[in-house]
Amino acid sequence: MLRTKWTTAAFTIAGLGLLSPAQGDQIADMQAQIDALRTELTQVKSEQGDNWLNERRAEEVKGLIMEVLSDADTRASLLNDGAVAGHDGKRFFIASPDGAFAMYFSGQLNFRYIYNNQDTNTGDEDEGGFQSRAVWLKLDGHIADPKIGYHVVLEHTRDGGDTNLLEYNISYDISDNLKVAGGVIKLPFNREELVGLAGQLTAERSIMNEFFTLNRSEGVLLTYSEDNWMVRGMFSDGANADVSEFDNDTSELALTVRGDIALEGDLKQAKDFTGWDGEGTSIVLGGAYHFELGDGRNGGDSDYNAWTVDVSYENEGLNLFAAYIGANIDPDESTASDRDMTGVVVQGGLDLVPDKFEVFARWEYIDGDVDGEDDFSAWTAGFNYYINGSRARFTTDVVYLNDDVPTANPFGASPTSNMLGVISGTEDEMAVRSQFQLLF
Numbered sequence: 001m002l003r004t005k006w007t008t009a010a011f012t013i014a015g016l017g018l019l020s021p022a023q024g025d026q027i028a029d030m031q032a033q034i035d036a037l038r039t040e041l042t043q044v045k046s047e048q049g050d051n052w053l054n055e056r057r058a059e060e061v062k063g064l065i066m067e068v069l070s071d072a073d074t075r076a077s078l079l080n081d082g083a084v085a086g087h088d089g090k091r092f093f094i095a096s097p098d099g100a101f102a103m104y105f106s107g108q109l110n111f112r113y114i115y116n117n118q119d120t121n122t123g124d125e126d127e128g129g130f131q132s133r134a135v136w137l138k139l140d141g142h143i144a145d146p147k148i149g150y151h152v153v154l155e156h157t158r159d160g161g162d163t164n165l166l167e168y169n170i171s172y173d174i175s176d177n178l179k180v181a182g183g184v185i186k187l188p189f190n191r192e193e194l195v196g197l198a199g200q201l202t203a204e205r206s207i208m209n210e211f212f213t214l215n216r217s218e219g220v221l222l223t224y225s226e227d228n229w230m231v232r233g234m235f236s237d238g239a240n241a242d243v244s245e246f247d248n249d250t251s252e253l254a255l256t257v258r259g260d261i262a263l264e265g266d267l268k269q270a271k272d273f274t275g276w277d278g279e280g281t282s283i284v285l286g287g288a289y290h291f292e293l294g295d296g297r298n299g300g301d302s303d304y305n306a307w308t309v310d311v312s313y314e315n316e317g318l319n320l321f322a323a324y325i326g327a328n329i330d331p332d333e334s335t336a337s338d339r340d341m342t343g344v345v346v347q348g349g350l351d352l353v354p355d356k357f358e359v360f361a362r363w364e365y366i367d368g369d370v371d372g373e374d375d376f377s378a379w380t381a382g383f384n385y386y387i388n389g390s391r392a393r394f395t396t397d398v399v400y401l402n403d404d405v406p407t408a409n410p411f412g413a414s415p416t417s418n419m420l421g422v423i424s425g426t427e428d429e430m431a432v433r434s435q436f437q438l439l440f
Helices: 002-015 021-048 051-079 207-213 267-271
Strands: 083-085 091-096 102-120 123-141 145-156 163-172 178-188 216-225 229-236 249-264 280-293 302-315 318-332 341-355 356-365 376-388 394-400 428-439
Touching: 145 178, 163 216, 207 318, 207 341, 207 394, 249 267, 267 280
Parallel strands: none
Antiparallel strands: 083 091, 091 102, 102 123, 102 428, 123 145, 145 163, 163 178, 178 216, 216 229, 229 249, 249 280, 280 302, 302 318, 318 341, 341 356, 356 376, 376 394, 394 428
16 A cells, blocks of 8 residues: 555656656655565564564663673772682681782681589589680781781680680791791690690590690790791790780790601691591601790799600591600709609591591590609590581590599699599599580
């Protein structure tokens, strides 16, 4: 119909002398082409529906999203100059784009239940309850240059719930192998203490360790390390000094030196006591010596010498560790006589289900060198269930003591502060500990 109308109109105009007959035919042909295109378009729309419109809208939406993201990146760049943040598989972090500044966040939670039974000279005593063994927040990183480092650990105490500074240090990498650090640091002495709580085989370090441990002190630590050996030396305020004023230490001078060598494997494998991590065979030998000169002005009436040797072995789910510690307290002439003390610990574990279930046992011995006290022995046995390696682990063990723990070593920590509540006159004692550990 349209073609007829346009044709008729063309001939009418031509009849009036406005168009030639040839021009009228051209107009009619153009109308025919338009009609054909409309028919084709109608057919395409019938076959594809509104997909062509959806695709167009999708392209418009994609363009809008890219504009928003570009704007967000620009705003973030203006706010923090492109700072990066995330999780590196071990810790959360935030850092500058060039890596000059970085801070790593991590923490540890150890929650346990303890049941204790003691056979005393007045009858049996039973105690049971929950304990927040470790609630720690750790901050590590470097400032301006990866060589300038810092380390801070805050502890939520298990007795009272106060938050205290547990340890900190400022460090500088003099070279690839030599590092110096100053602050509140663990003295490089007994290996069991130097292995973090998260890397222990049992729920708690041995009583022997607590009896002899030098723990933390304020001082300066120098470390030289290679792949398979390391030497550490520390000048400090003395054993268990922690944070104190410069003029309030019981030690006038304290020096600690420790050396470790990996006879097989490398020293990284000695950071824990488990053998399931698939890192191959490891044999590490270590030894240390500590000398401390008492400061009589502040009540330090004794000099102290201590020495230790230890060895560990790990291979395909099997782990073994043994250590010997000796110590001598040399008091002033006006006080008690010398005290020579010795201690031994032997422990081992076996991975029964690869990376999941591990059993362990430990024996320890202390000769406290106090008249009227018997030598002390303790046995521990239990298991670990690894949910996600040491990052999420369940531990249960049983500890048996055959007698009272010897009179405390004044240069050590309380031998039962992390373990058992000893009552004077105890003939034997048994404790069951169940603990869940979470690292983040």
